[in-house]
Amino acid sequence: xxxxxCKCQWCGMKMAAPFGAQTxxxxxxxxxxxxxxxxxxxxxxxxxxxxxxxxxxxxxxTRPGRMSPNAYNSQPQQFNMSTQIxxxxxSSVHGRKRAVLCGINYRGHPKSLKGSINxxxxxxxxxxxxxxxxxxxxxxxxxxxxxxxxxxxxANIRSALRWxxxxxxxxxSLVFHYSGHGSQVPDFDGDEIDGHDExxxxxDYETKGGILDDEINGTIVRPxxxxxxxxxxxxxCFSGTFLDLPFMCRINRAGNFMWEDHQISYYKGxxxxxxxxxxxxxDHQNSGDTTAFTxxxxxxxxxxxxQTLEQEPKLTYGRLLMSMHYKIHEAQKGMGLNGANETxxxxxxxxxxxxxxxxxxxx
Numbered sequence: 001x002x003x004x005x006c007k008c009q010w011c012g013m014k015m016a017a018p019f020g021a022q023t024x025x026x027x028x029x030x031x032x033x034x035x036x037x038x039x040x041x042x043x044x045x046x047x048x049x050x051x052x053x054x055x056x057x058x059x060x061x062t063r064p065g066r067m068s069p070n071a072y073n074s075q076p077q078q079f080n081m082s083t084q085i086x087x088x089x090x091s092s093v094h095g096r097k098r099a100v101l102c103g104i105n106y107r108g109h110p111k112s113l114k115g116s117i118n119x120x121x122x123x124x125x126x127x128x129x130x131x132x133x134x135x136x137x138x139x140x141x142x143x144x145x146x147x148x149x150x151x152x153x154x155a156n157i158r159s160a161l162r163w164x165x166x167x168x169x170x171x172x173s174l175v176f177h178y179s180g181h182g183s184q185v186p187d188f189d190g191d192e193i194d195g196h197d198e199x200x201x202x203x204d205y206e207t208k209g210g211i212l213d214d215e216i217n218g219t220i221v222r223p224x225x226x227x228x229x230x231x232x233x234x235x236x237c238f239s240g241t242f243l244d245l246p247f248m249c250r251i252n253r254a255g256n257f258m259w260e261d262h263q264i265s266y267y268k269g270x271x272x273x274x275x276x277x278x279x280x281x282x283d284h285q286n287s288g289d290t291t292a293f294t295x296x297x298x299x300x301x302x303x304x305x306x307q308t309l310e311q312e313p314k315l316t317y318g319r320l321l322m323s324m325h326y327k328i329h330e331a332q333k334g335m336g337l338n339g340a341n342e343t344x345x346x347x348x349x350x351x352x353x354x355x356x357x358x359x360x361x362x363x
Contacts, residue, residue, distance in 0.1 A: 004016070004017055005017075006024065006035060017035055021035055023035060096137070096169070096171070096172045096173070097127075097131070097132065097133040097134065097137060097172075097173045097174075097175075098133075098137045098138075098164060098172065098173075098174050098175070099123075099124075099127055099133055099137065099138045099139070099164075099174065099175035099176070099177065100138075100139050100141070100160045100161060100163070100164045100175070100176050100177070101120045101123050101124055101127075101138060101139070101140045101141070101175075101177045102120065102140075102141040102142070102152050102157055102160070102176075102177070102178045102179070102180065103116040103117045103118075103119050103120030103121075103140075103141075103142045103152075103178075103179045103180060104116050104117075104142070104143065104152045104179070104180035104181070104201070104202070104203050105117050105142075105143060105180075106180070106181065106203065107143055111181070113180065113181070113289060114289055114297035115179070115289035115290075115296075115297035115298040115299050115302075116142075116179040116180050116235075116289070116299065117142045117143065117144055117179075118296060118297060118298050119177075119179035119235055119298055119299045119302040119303075120140055120142055120177065120179060122298065122302065122303070122306055123177045123233070123302060123306065124138055124140055126306045126309075126310070127175065127363075130309075130310065131363055133175075139160050139163065139164075141156060141157060141160060143203060151203065152180075152202055152203045153202050153203055153204045153208070154202040154204055154205065154208040154209065154210075154211060155208075156202075157200070157202055157211060158211065158215075158219070161176070161216070161219045161220050162219060164176060164220055165219070165220050165223045165224065165230075168223065168224065168225060168228050168273075169225065169227075169228065170225060170226060170227025170228060171227055171228070172227075172228040172229070173228075173229050173231075173362075173363060174220070174224075174228065174229065174230045174231070175230075175231050175232075175233065175363060176220060176230065176231075176232045176233070177232075177233040177234075177235075177302070178200060178232075178233075178234050178235065178236060178242075179235040179236065179299050179302055180200070180201060180235075180236055181201040181205075181236060181237070182198060182199065182200060182201060182234075182236035182237045182238045182239055182242065183198075183199045183201055183210060183237075183238065184196040184197065184198055184199065184238045184283070185197050185199055185210070185212070196238075196283070197212045197213055197214060198212070198213040198238050198239065198240075198241060198242050198244075198283065199211065199212050199213070200216065200236075200242075213241060213242055213243065213244040214244060216242070216243055216244065217243055217244035217245070217268055220232075220243075220275075221243055221244070221245065221268070221269070221270055221275045221351065222267075222268075222269070222270060222271065223270075223271060224270035224271060224272075224273030224274075224275055224351075225270075225271050225272055225273050226271065226272025226273055227272070227273065228273040228274075229273060229274045229275075229276075229362070229363075230270075230273065230274070230275040230276070231276050231277075231278065231363050232275070232276070232277035232278065232279070233277075233278050233279075233301070233302065233305055234277060234278070234279040234280060234301075235279075235280045235287060235299035235300075235301040235302045236279075236280060236287055237280070237281065237285070237286045237287050238281075238283050238284070238285070238286075239279035239280050239281055239283070239287065239347070240279055240281065240282040240283040240285075240347040240349065241262060241283055241349060242277060242279055243275065243277040243349065244262075244268050245262070245268060245269075245275055245276075245277055245349040245350055245351050246261065246262055246263045246267075246268045246269050246350075246351060246352075247259045247260065247261060247262065247349060247350050247351070247352065247353050248260040248262055248347070248348075248349045249321075249347070249348040249349065249350065249356060251318065251321055251322070251348075251356070255318060255322060255357065257318065257356055257357075259353045262349075268351075269351045269352070270351045273351070274350070274351060274352060275350065275351040276317070276348070276349070276350045276351070277347075277348070277349045277350070278301075278305060278320070278321075278324075278346060278347075278348055279301070279346065279347045279348075279349070280299065280300065280301035280344055280346060280347075281301075281344035281345060281346070281347065282345060282347055285344050285345070286344065287299065287300065287301060287344050290331050290332075292331040292332075293307070293327075293331060300327075300328045300331055300332075300344065301324070301328070301344075301346055303327075304323070304324040304327040304328055304331075304346070305320075305324060305346075307327065308320055308323045308324055308327070309361065309363075314360060315360070315361055316356060316357050316358060316359060316360055316361065317348060317354075317356040317359055317360075317361055318356035318357040319357070320361055321346055321348055321356070324346045325345055325346055328344060328345075328346065332344075
């Protein structure tokens, strides 16, 4: 069959497309590339702009119990991200803002949560309306999403995390917010001080398994280039080292702090960028959701984080930590935090050491 040369619009793999084909599926990343009519030179005409902001999403929806009606077709059918990518492309190469927000309530599960989806909706409003994130540059994964590729399965969360850092450049500001269940599993590669890896629990974790902190670090931390910044806001149990960052900050009530080095066997940092994680509690603690703040269920970390930044727009990381801890302590002392067995203390970890009382929070 006659064919023409082309390449994947997303990962760059060279392929051969039959003449007359309108799309082609990449065998490497499974993205679907729209083909323009062939020119005389035999090459497909692809946009030359910065179209590499998205990693291809899975070829089929992975929502539990459902299968795409096209699952057995010879040509994989995929959600077409091209229109969304065009909307997401910023006007400037530098200073782009991008976020992945994932909230899971685990509806119907004996250990279901009440506030995780609320957390994500509040975070999206805060990022878009208060911090200037383009609405089209914020991907939300919850059980309420109608788009099957935004249902918070393991495969979809992995794809969203790859999208978050794909094509990242100096000046970019990235946010990963997670509200849901977290767990701990034995550490088999010897890179954890406490002997346990932390794990994100997708909605299908009981059949597909969790996403380990090692993988999260390898996906969104290590690729981060110099001049780019990543903030993780992690509202779950056992979340102190959820991004597996090299340094853990310890701070007391007086504001005195020190950094712990958590690098044991291999490098856990970035390619020069800055990664900072603000998590709900230490690795041995539980976190909770509460109605103490507004009467509506929300994660204590998420609500105290947003409230502190709204009340004090210009504040240091040290002040942020101490203010969140005070708010959570007061909530637990008053109405209690569901699921927390002791006062949870927000934690800060980073790819680099710095003075937490001098460095300003910049998202």
